[in-house]
Amino acid sequence: MAADSEEDFVSFGTPLEPLEEDEPLKKPVPLHEQTVKDEKGRYQRFHGAFTGGFSAGYFNTVGSKEGWTPSTFVSSRQQKAEKHHARPEDFMDEEDFGEHGIAPREITTSQEFSSSRRDPAAEKARAVGAQAALIPGDSLLEELIAPARSSVGVELLTRMGWKEGQGIGPRLKRKPRRQLPVTAGVCKTYSCALPPAGSEELEEDDEEFAPEDVTFAPKDVTPVDFSPRLGVQGLGYRGLDPCLALPGQDADRHVHLFRPQSETRSRLFGDRPGGSKRGGVAGQAFGVGALEDEDEDVYHRDSMSRYDTVLKDEEPGDGLYGWTAPQQYTRRADRSRDAAYLGKILDGFTLAQKPLEQKTVFPPPNLPRDYRPVHFFRPPVNVSRLCGVSPALAEALRSSRGHMVKEEAQQGGRHQLDSGQRGALLGEDALQGSGSEPGSVMDLLRPEDRQRLLNLRTATAQRPSQAPPPGPAPPLSGLQQEALAAWRGSSSSSSSSSSSQSFKPFENTPGKQVRYERYLSRLQQGDAGALEQSLDPAMTEWERGREREEFLRASILYRPSSSSLSTRFTRAQQPDAEDAGRDQQGDGQQAASGTFGKLTRETLEWHPDRLLCKRFNVPDPYPGSALVGLPKVKRDKFSVFDFLTVSEHQKATAPPKPLEEKKSRWDVSKETGRTQNQAGSEPTGPALDHCPSPPQGGPAEPHTAKEEEEEEEEERPSMDLFRAIFITSSEEQSSSSSEEDGDEDEEAKGDEEPVKLFGIASSPSSSRLAGPDLSSSVDFPSMPLALSSSSAQMPSREEEEEFGPKLPPPSAADATGGATASYQRSNRRSKEKKQKKKQQKHRKEKKKKKHRKHKAKQQKKSREEESSSSEDGEGVQPSTGDLLKRLKSIRTLNTW
């Protein structure tokens, strides 16, 4: 709405720029820069108001070559100036002719073509007139000669003396007399229903009084008034429309100028005006005999003029007179009903053809005088005693007892009862020979036959009990399964008590209730065929079917509350993980009991990524949705990794600093690294480690290790220590592997190894960011199979790996054995290397363990290392030196 209204507006000029509060004030434009341009971008000079204002210039003339010189001036003596006929437009400028000027020169739609300005009332009236006319579509001629906006006809009429508000036509004599105050006539009409003849007489009488030479203009047709309703009248109230309500003489006077059948025309032509009357309102000509030619005055109705109390030449403009059709007084109701509603019927409603039927209200019967409102029952007739009575009679007797049978009131019809109940109701004696059960053919048999049959039956009954139950049992319906699922969980121990306590749906039929309970108990045992087995085989198929249905519904309806509740509620085990709680309570129970299936299965809607579908060559199952994953956002899990991933991304975006540090350290130890490469004494792939190492520096090593352990304090080493160690280890690993290239051709490692190395090394460094992950990534790097003390390694592993199933421990003994068996090398040098590496490996490993287990004091340790390395042999020397150097660098880092 607001947008529309905004669009409707036309904005002129350039809007002011929105004021910014803190904007510094603009510097005022100096005067010489204040220029004005016209539409074409030409500069306009400002003149004073008296020198022409803006745009005075045709080079400072007044927009014309001549300037202020009047155009009428002609300087020639001979050629006198013609008298210039000046029009207002001559004094207007473009602005005035513009769209919003005083004389807009725009192409606009004329009134005829404008869609909105069309007068719907006029068109409607025309259409009605056309229908009402004798020849439908009469108005065709009018449409052909449609008048122009200020029509020639109007002009002609005005020139002929017609005035606005007058009727058109020859001036009349009778008309004004009607308009005169005829008080007597009014009185008569209102006092009683005068015979029309009387009023006619009156008219005749009145006519004599009228002056001969005075003529009056005919009354004008009142246009339909569409003025807004301001009064307090009811909805749809309209004042009398004389055109419709008084078609009598007024309608005659109404001049249809172009209508050929109009009365005036016919009068002009000397025609009889007989049929023209029928053009008016229906029912007008009612009661007029077919042979009567002049019928207009037979049933004359009120005419408007009769009530005109205003002494006036012309009527007031609206011509309504506040008159509301009192014809019902003058006519019988049924006849005038249509007319009475004329003008009252709301738009969209029509008059009912049939009157509304009256509801006949019967009065209550008159009570006898001696009536007492007390009911007494007749003495009941004992039907059952009359054994020979026919059922119909018994029924009649029972109904005559004066009260209804209770059972029948409770249970809907006879189909609700079984045969036994029906028999009891009918007063039948129970069939002889049968006890509680309804009798069967068995009773009529001889005992020996019965026995034989019974034997047969037991034989057959045993068979199906072993085999799957016959009939419809195997395909369990959905309801049956539901009932089974609902009842199976409830423990059988509490079943008897619970069922006795619980609702008994078939209490009034004990046999049924017993069967129902039997069914329930079987359900609780998880018997799929519980329903069929608990039904009474003696009943008819139909009855059994009904009972089956009832049992099923009842069992589902009154399922044990424990199961129904447990499906809905769960005991929270942990305050935040309700799902987990539910799992352990409900489904977990099912899973634990080994009943997998519906209860342990959960099917969710899942939206795969569109690209994923494409890659899998599968059509997108949800082509429209942009959703990916589970539609319901169940963000209930907040794992550590949610936060870890963030740091991971950070790592990915920004090259981590530790890398830099590591690089620099690498640079420092470059020369030593090279020598180390030559010597190749670094710990290498675990394959080499498998070799049993004759401990050369072994005795020294454990000793120092012990000392270290003693000196270690209860402080946790700083992160830098870990980092340094693990970074260096990976470096060592890579350097050794690159060194292995020469020796082992299987190990194809390219020159890109150092590049890759950094990539690898970045992950431990990133693990520094991820706090808890550190320990798990810490423990492994070079340990694999080198340890002789795998048992010592195990506990630390176990306490570190806390997520999920572990990886089995790599056992050393077996692997090393295998290695010696298969890994035979002629290369002696490599073997030596291996041994040396092994040593170092050992040492490093121990160190690491110490780092993990206890807390190292850094400086001391490094010093120890120094001393021990000095004792080491030649081949080991470079690498230990390198190690020391690194440790020193760590120390310096620590001291920072």
Added chain:
Amino acid sequence: MAFPQPKPQPPQLPQHLLRTINCQQGAVRAVRFNVDGNYLLSCGSDKSLKLWSVGRGTLLKTYSGHGYEVLDADGSYDNSQLCSCSSDKTVILWDVATGQVTRKLRGHAGKVNCVQFNEEATVILSGSIDGTVRCWDTKSRRNEPIQVLDEARDSISSLKVSQHELLTGSVDGRVRRYDLRMGQLHVDLISSPITCVCFSQDGQCTLSSSLDSKVRLLDKSTGEMLGEYAGHKMKGYKLDCCLSSKDTHVLSCSEDGHVYCWDLVEGSLSLKLPVGKAVVQSLSFHPTETCLLTAMEGCVQVWGAQPEEAQDDTPVSQNG
């Protein structure tokens, strides 16, 4: 009609040790057949991935580039690519011939337990200890996964892909099956941490082993349990299980150094294969033949239905 059906032969079991391969790469974390069963991949704890010939037991190539122990690997359908995952949180796509790293996929927040190609090797699916399965596009150079399946509440321990289905086993005790075609996720609760999941060859069943020392065969469509196999020991370690190539038997690793082999239908233990003293960590069944790979510590054993020729057999017996 006239002729009786040929008597079905008793299913053969891989009970003869054909050879033992010492992989010399630390503990072998996983051993996998390639798509046609001629080669095997061994994932070592020394960060290397090795490709071996099954028939001869020779090392063909070593793929190094992981920063930590390799935990799982898979080969593409055309044998041109390998993918492997590692504790260094990365998944690496390898070129088989050159041994170069084609792509290194980072994004997992923890160590990546399992990895699998899809059928056309257009997607790599990796399951991690961070509880997510990430779907990596191998066709584009995008470094982000196509989709991250983070429905699991605990570590993803195992993952398998069939044509349009994705089966994941998680430590939260649930087997999830993502059906891409239907757009559905089926969650089956096995109330014990899952160590390994498998599809059956016919694709109608799922096999899942869990830490309660049971292997369960579930109907894929309904989730009902069709079989339960017990007797082995799987209490703490993430061990594999699998089905035989003809779906006749269920095999599972055990912590007592045996591979247990049950009849699928009857659920009876039909073979208890002694592998060694330590934990049998991984196993893989040949896609078509009766051939089994087991991994124990640093060695991979190849088992067949028939004892092989003498010259191959002798060194095996030596080793065994």
